[in-house]
Amino acid sequence: MRLPVKREADNRIKILRGDITKLDVDAIVNAANTTLLGGGGVDGAIHRAAGPELLAECQMLGGCRPGDAKITRGYRLPARFVIHTVGPIWKGGKHREPETLANCYRNSLRLAVENRIKTIAFPAISCGAYGYPISDAAQIALKTVRDFLASDDRMDKVTFVVWGEDIYDAYCKELEK
Numbered sequence: 001m002r003l004p005v006k007r008e009a010d011n012r013i014k015i016l017r018g019d020i021t022k023l024d025v026d027a028i029v030n031a032a033n034t035t036l037l038g039g040g041g042v043d044g045a046i047h048r049a050a051g052p053e054l055l056a057e058c059q060m061l062g063g064c065r066p067g068d069a070k071i072t073r074g075y076r077l078p079a080r081f082v083i084h085t086v087g088p089i090w091k092g093g094k095h096r097e098p099e100t101l102a103n104c105y106r107n108s109l110r111l112a113v114e115n116r117i118k119t120i121a122f123p124a125i126s127c128g129a130y131g132y133p134i135s136d137a138a139q140i141a142l143k144t145v146r147d148f149l150a151s152d153d154r155m156d157k158v159t160f161v162v163w164g165e166d167i168y169d170a171y172c173k174e175l176e177k
Contacts, residue, residue: 012149013142013158015171020161021049025119027081028074028161029108031126034063036070036084042123051076058084067103069111081117083108087126090133098140101126105144109155118156124167134167138174 020028020042030046033039036058038047047054053075061084064070069085085108088100104125112120122141126132145158162168 012156013145013160013175015160015162015168015175017163017165017168018161019045019163020121020123021045021077023121023159023161024078025121025157025159026079026117027071027083027112027115027120028077028079029069029120029122029125030082030084031123031128031130032064032084032086034065034086036061036064041128046077046082049077050074050082054082067100067107069104069107071111071115079121081115083111083120085125087130088132090126090131093136097126097132098136101132101137101140102144105141106148109145109148109152109158113152113154116154118154119159120155120157121159121161124160124162124171127162127167134170135174138167138170142171142174142177 031042038044057072061070064084064086066086066088069083072082074080074082085104087104088097127134127137160171162171
């Protein structure tokens with residue numbers, strides 16, 4: 001089955017529906033919780049696919065604060081690295097959620113270029129159990145990535161890998177702007 005793919009005009013950003021754990025990129029981003037010890041959704045899927053070595057490495061990192069990012073090896077994943085970032089829990093938008101979400105993308109990209117990563121895949125951070133409004137999250141994600149790519153040419157490709165049709169549609173709509 002072929003999944004829909006949407007590309008930006010310059011081909012450095014693309015959006016697809018699928019399983020982020022199957023992507024052959026330099027790094028995938030994990031929408032982690034603050035412990036970095038696994039959980040549900042994307043976080044649990046990444047930990048299951050990477051194997052127990054990922055958990056062992058994460059135990060040595062001492063957690064992660066919302067908006068920050070930390071890097072590990074990818075172990076059994078096709079991706080060589082996993083960048084873990086903790087998105088904000090939606091509380092109505094008055095608790096610095098937009099700034100924290102933008103920092104997730106910005107700090108993940110900075111960490112990627114520091115580690116000579118050229119291709120990276122992001123999930124829709126905070127759009128699941130953390131309850132972030134999807135269209136707002138898509139706007140922040142695309143703006144932050146576009147701004148980063150405009151100021152730093154060391155990243156070749158950024159892929160957003162989303163699961164549900166509603167999230168895919170929101171990200172595609174934002175990409176067309």
